[in-house]
Amino acid sequence: MADFVAHLANCLIDGDSFTEVDGNKIKNKISLELENLSIDIIQFPDKLISKINQGEYHSKFFQTTRIIIKDVSEGQLEICSSLVTKLSSMLSFITNSQVVSVGYEYPEGHIKQHSGYYGHINIYNSVLENHRGDEIKDFISSTWQNYTRYYESRKFPLLFDYIFQAFSVNTIETKLVFSYVALESLKYTFAKEKGLTFSKGFFQDHNKKQLSFNNLIEMMLSEVGINFNVNEITGLRNDIIHSGYTEKSFNHNFKIFIYCQHIIRDYLIKLLGYKGYYILVR
Numbered sequence: 001m002a003d004f005v006a007h008l009a010n011c012l013i014d015g016d017s018f019t020e021v022d023g024n025k026i027k028n029k030i031s032l033e034l035e036n037l038s039i040d041i042i043q044f045p046d047k048l049i050s051k052i053n054q055g056e057y058h059s060k061f062f063q064t065t066r067i068i069i070k071d072v073s074e075g076q077l078e079i080c081s082s083l084v085t086k087l088s089s090m091l092s093f094i095t096n097s098q099v100v101s102v103g104y105e106y107p108e109g110h111i112k113q114h115s116g117y118y119g120h121i122n123i124y125n126s127v128l129e130n131h132r133g134d135e136i137k138d139f140i141s142s143t144w145q146n147y148t149r150y151y152e153s154r155k156f157p158l159l160f161d162y163i164f165q166a167f168s169v170n171t172i173e174t175k176l177v178f179s180y181v182a183l184e185s186l187k188y189t190f191a192k193e194k195g196l197t198f199s200k201g202f203f204q205d206h207n208k209k210q211l212s213f214n215n216l217i218e219m220m221l222s223e224v225g226i227n228f229n230v231n232e233i234t235g236l237r238n239d240i241i242h243s244g245y246t247e248k249s250f251n252h253n254f255k256i257f258i259y260c261q262h263i264i265r266d267y268l269i270k271l272l273g274y275k276g277y278y279i280l281v282r
Helices: 074-095 132-151 157-169 172-193 211-222 231-243 250-272
Strands: 001-007 019-020 024-034 038-045 065-074 099-106 111-114 197-199 202-204
Touching: 001 074, 019 202, 024 132, 038 074, 065 074, 065 099, 074 099, 074 157, 132 250, 157 172, 157 250, 172 197, 172 211, 172 231, 172 250, 211 250
Parallel strands: none
Antiparallel strands: 001 065, 001 099, 019 024, 024 038, 038 065, 099 111, 197 202
């Protein structure tokens, strides 16, 4: 038995408990129990939110974090690697950055796998306050069961990247494209999960009635207790998706972008069953 040590990039967070570094105590550790494994997320001391000027890290790649999974047998390496991938994806959602695993050691000090370096940090529009390690811990612990349940069927890694790209690109039209594609993905995976039939370009309900984009989004939102009139966003969706641009004003388009991202975030929070504080899209 030995420790499995994974290395993450682009994850700017603080911890909720202390470690000692060069005789000083710093709050850079989050300890978790996931899938019957003991896990520590440990932030590099020079990458703590309280120690850096975040603006210097925006849109850049940095190694930031270690994940230590304790007392692992060689037969558990695949399980650990899969867990790190899922945890990295969840941290991507929480921080709205491209959090990636760049390799792991087993045992510690012996490199078993080394991945390519890619992705970057976004310091804006996170779901949680990145300096609140206690809230990050609570989010991971309280939603992990639902998160792993939906991870494959709702295509979370791809979905989270659509969300990241929507906030990262410059033009409002491109922001809207990624936002609508994210909604399309959520709509499609929801319909597939419900066993709805897809025929002649449309999903159908169990009475063979065709379901529009609006119908499916409203069904999806209603299931988690969200009431929203999606007509507010449909007209612009048709402009953007079918013609690639819109002649409506920037202020109108930006308002719709915020509506879309608010719906997406609120839906995912409720789907995962999180009951704590989170940041509204603004």
